[in-house]
Amino acid sequence: EPDVFEQSRSSLQKKAKLYDTLTNAHFDADQLENMELLLVDFERKKPDAQTSPPEDSKRNDEWVECEDEFGRTRVVRKRALEKISRPNTLDGNADIYSSESSFASRAHIRHYDSRQENRTVGVGHYGFAQDNGEREEQMRNLKELREQTTAARSKARPSSDRRKAILAKRAEYIHERHAQIRRSMNRP
Structure with a gap:
């Protein structure tokens, strides 16, 4: 071989x-x-x-560490560093909106609208209004209803426990009574 x-x-x-x-x-x-x-x-x-490529361009094309627009540390070629470090623009003059810009104020936020969905929502779905004032009122009413429901549940729990205790005593009495009847029938 x-x-x-x-x-x-x-x-x-x-x-x-x-x-x-x-x-x-x-x-x-x-x-x-x-x-x-x-x-x-x-x-x-x-x-x-x-x-x-000449030797100079090979030296200029080394790997360098940089931080991108999302704050991530990346290792890229030196020639690609210019593309990453350039500010984001749509055209030559207009900057892309950032989170600090006026575009992101609370007035422009669109709320979820279930009517736009192409699926059925469940029984527990509550469709809030798109208007902020009306939406806040609906949320406040829903919170009050939730508090009333939890209060009614906690109030109903002791009465159901009391009812269970009464039924348990009644069942015990019936078992005792049956036992007495059987004993009396077994006597000669």
Whole structure:
């Protein structure tokens, strides 16, 4: 097996040398006709090889650490740093609205409207009004109803416990009575 690896290695090295000579060589018209059989356009490859980036641009394209617009720390190429550090603009002059801008004031907030939904809502759904004043009133009324319900539940709990205690005593009395009747029937 080592011989097979050496043979394949040497053939690959020969092919690499041939490829290098073909990319760097100048061809005349007769040779170009035969080159079509190789399926590689070496004339096009030649200028591509000569346009490799210079060493200065490689040094300027180092990885740097920066912070993006969301406050995340990122590691990017130096050339991409300009895109990240640029202020966000829609066009040359207009800044994108930020959370501190007047656009985000409470007056412009749209509330959820279930009528716009394409699904059915459950029994417990309460559709608040879109008007802020009316909405606050509805929320206050709903809170009062919730407090009344919890008070009624806590008040009803002792009466149901009392009722359960009475039923338990009654069941105990009935069991005792049945036991007495059975004993009296078993006497000779």
